[in-house]
Amino acid sequence: MRRRRKARKAGANFASYLFMLLTAFICAFPFLWLLMTSFKSGENVYSLSFFPENPTVQAYFDVFKLLNIGTMLKNSLIIAGTGVGLNILLAALCAYPLAKMDFYGKKLINNALLATMIIPAAAGLVVNYITIQNLHLQGNFWGVILPNSVNVFTIILLRQAYLSVPRELLESARIDGAKELRVWWSILLPQILPSVLTAVIMDFINKWNMFLWPLLILDVDQYPVATGLKHISNSFNYKFTNVAAGTVLAVIPVIVLFLLFQKEYINNTVGGVKG
Amino acid sequence: MKSSTKTHAAPTRGLQKLSKVKLRNTVTAWAFMAPAIIILLVFVFYPIVFSVPLAFTNYSVFAETKFVGMANFERLVKDPDFWVSLKNSCLFVIVVPILQVLSIALAVLLNKKLPGTPIFRVLAYLPVVTSMVAVSIIWKFIFDPNGILNGLLMSWGWIQEPIRFLSSSTLALPTMMAITIWQGLGYYMMIYLSALQHFPEELVEAAVLDGASGWKIFWKIRIPLLQPQIWLCSMVSTIAALGIFDVVFTITNGTGGPNKSTYVINFYSYLQAFNKFDFGYSAAIGIVLAVLTMVFSLVLNYYNKKAGEDFVD
Numbered sequence: 001m002r003r004r005r006k007a008r009k010a011g012a013n014f015a016s017y018l019f020m021l022l023t024a025f026i027c028a029f030p031f032l033w034l035l036m037t038s039f040k041s042g043e044n045v046y047s048l049s050f051f052p053e054n055p056t057v058q059a060y061f062d063v064f065k066l067l068n069i070g071t072m073l074k075n076s077l078i079i080a081g082t083g084v085g086l087n088i089l090l091a092a093l094c095a096y097p098l099a100k101m102d103f104y105g106k107k108l109i110n111n112a113l114l115a116t117m118i119i120p121a122a123a124g125l126v127v128n129y130i131t132i133q134n135l136h137l138q139g140n141f142w143g144v145i146l147p148n149s150v151n152v153f154t155i156i157l158l159r160q161a162y163l164s165v166p167r168e169l170l171e172s173a174r175i176d177g178a179k180e181l182r183v184w185w186s187i188l189l190p191q192i193l194p195s196v197l198t199a200v201i202m203d204f205i206n207k208w209n210m211f212l213w214p215l216l217i218l219d220v221d222q223y224p225v226a227t228g229l230k231h232i233s234n235s236f237n238y239k240f241t242n243v244a245a246g247t248v249l250a251v252i253p254v255i256v257l258f259l260l261f262q263k264e265y266i267n268n269t270v271g272g273v274k275g
Numbered sequence: 276m277k278s279s280t281k282t283h284a285a286p287t288r289g290l291q292k293l294s295k296v297k298l299r300n301t302v303t304a305w306a307f308m309a310p311a312i313i314i315l316l317v318f319v320f321y322p323i324v325f326s327v328p329l330a331f332t333n334y335s336v337f338a339e340t341k342f343v344g345m346a347n348f349e350r351l352v353k354d355p356d357f358w359v360s361l362k363n364s365c366l367f368v369i370v371v372p373i374l375q376v377l378s379i380a381l382a383v384l385l386n387k388k389l390p391g392t393p394i395f396r397v398l399a400y401l402p403v404v405t406s407m408v409a410v411s412i413i414w415k416f417i418f419d420p421n422g423i424l425n426g427l428l429m430s431w432g433w434i435q436e437p438i439r440f441l442s443s444s445t446l447a448l449p450t451m452m453a454i455t456i457w458q459g460l461g462y463y464m465m466i467y468l469s470a471l472q473h474f475p476e477e478l479v480e481a482a483v484l485d486g487a488s489g490w491k492i493f494w495k496i497r498i499p500l501l502q503p504q505i506w507l508c509s510m511v512s513t514i515a516a517l518g519i520f521d522v523v524f525t526i527t528n529g530t531g532g533p534n535k536s537t538y539v540i541n542f543y544s545y546l547q548a549f550n551k552f553d554f555g556y557s558a559a560i561g562i563v564l565a566v567l568t569m570v571f572s573l574v575l576n577y578y579n580k581k582a583g584e585d586f587v588d
Contacts, residue, residue: 012489013389020385020395024394027401027457027460028398030413030417033417034412048427090311090314093310094307094310094311097300097307103300103305104301106304112320116319125548126322128318129548131318131322150318150319152319180303205404209407211408211525212524226406226409229408233528234528234529247409247413251405254406255405259397262400266396270465
């Protein structure tokens with residue numbers, strides 16, 4: 001009886017592994033195939049062999065020389081870097097009273113923040129476009145950075161982190177006569193650095209992947225890498241090995257960040273939906 | 276929170292004193308929140324509010340803006356492209372149940388904590404963090420008539436000529452649904468997995484002792500306990516499916532082709548605004564989407580409540 005149950009369990013485990021392996025393969029193979037293709041020579045792009053016959057890094061030279069991927073990566077870094085910095089600063093400020101103060105309008109703000117989470121992002125596209133035109137920010141990095149400079153998800157994440165900081169710590173600083181801004185900066189913020197780091201990573205990946213808004217607002221030579229790749233693969237006479245190499249370069253920073261912080265990243269995305 | 280409970284218990288004098296503290300707090304609090312709130316007001320709330328009146332105008336870059344009443348909506352009703360978009364957006368909701376069933380199945384498997392599951396967790400999540408542009412480049416290459424998928428199917432002799440996954444008007448939309456499922460699977464799986472890991476395991480253990488089979492435990496214990504997550508994920512993914520845009524835009528290079536067969540509401544709204552510069556009409560289409568999303572949410576909510584009552588019985 002027991003042996004039969006054991007055998008059945010082994011069988012179930014085997015089936016589980018099979019299903020998992022299949023899914024893992026489907027998830028990972030497209031990335032590996034892209035990587036392998038980027039090392040193939042132009043005439044072999046469509047060959048079915050997994051490993052390139054005559055591996056070459058020509059495509060990587062080409063994307064830097066012909067397609068200016070260096071500039072695109074730099075643009076991405078400027079846009080995502082500035083945007084993340086601004087977001088963390090504004091969100092950290094905004095989350096402080098929400099977590100640690102009792103004030104009039106708290107409920108209103110909390111509900112308004114939650115409401116933004118269910119509004120599809122595309123809803124504001126047209127009106128925001130008109131706003132950016134009126135602010136004369138077309139063709140300016142700020143036209144991309146400003147509308148995305150407050151991520152509600154970051155506010156909620158940091159508020160959650162502040163809540164775990166003991167109240168006594170703040171009270172004693174207040175008795176010492178420290179101003180609220182000082183309390184926030186030198187007492188509260190250092191306590192939640194791990195959450196700040198998580199927020200930075202998540203927001204950076206978000207902003208690095210943005211493509212539509214930059215496409216509407218920026219000029220071609222200002223495109224970040226996601227928009228630029230879209231632009232290149234749209235043109236008629238591109239070489240796919242080059243596009244593949246460009247895509248690998250665009251995806252690698254995200255994958256590396258994700259692998260380094262995967263635990264924090266996944267837990268907080270999942271937690272955010274629940275909260 | 277604490278001080279407000281105190282307020283209720285305290286006599287009137289104390290209440291006034293507390294309110295004074297609260298009043299002072301309020302000034303400080305709003306000062307801290309002001310920068311973020313201004314940005315959100317301008318770029319999140321104002322667009323939503325303002326797109327309603329916009330839908331009743333002929334706002335465009337070409338003509339003087341005038342109030343046109345219901346004209347945009349009357350035009351919608353007679354616009355065949357709009358009806359195609361509406362139909363396709365509703366069709367896209369098919370991905371919701373598929374996505375939920377697959378991700379629950381995977382989450383249950385991962386919850387067994389077999390060796391190797393951490394690596395699998397990361398692999399399944401990789402598509403979630405990848406940009407839609409990269410995803411579309413990768414899959415277009417794989418689905419290409421000369422690509423690896425057709426190449427393999429042909430070399431195995433399963434098909435005689437390449438399947439036109441993305442260039443046939445019948446297959447393009449289902450192919451995009453498949454890509455959407457591929458990209459979303461890891462996300463929903465992790466939500467279910469985290470819920471499963473916080474389950475009261477005593478319940479399962481007790482059932483095992485009573486001799487319940489794996490299937491019975493799954494259907495009678497795990498699924499009912501997962502109900503809040505199932506509802507939440509269905510809601511989130513329904514809203515996402517109705518508002519689908521990125522995958523259509525990137526895969527079709529902003530054309531919605533072949534032959535308008537992959538037009539969806541959000542895409543059509545985008546097209547009207549940024550190809551035709553007809554912002555008023557675009558806003559009207561956006562309003563239809565908002566109403567549609569609300570209706571779907573209400574229906575889901577209704578069934579969730581009903582299912583909840585059944586479960587309590």
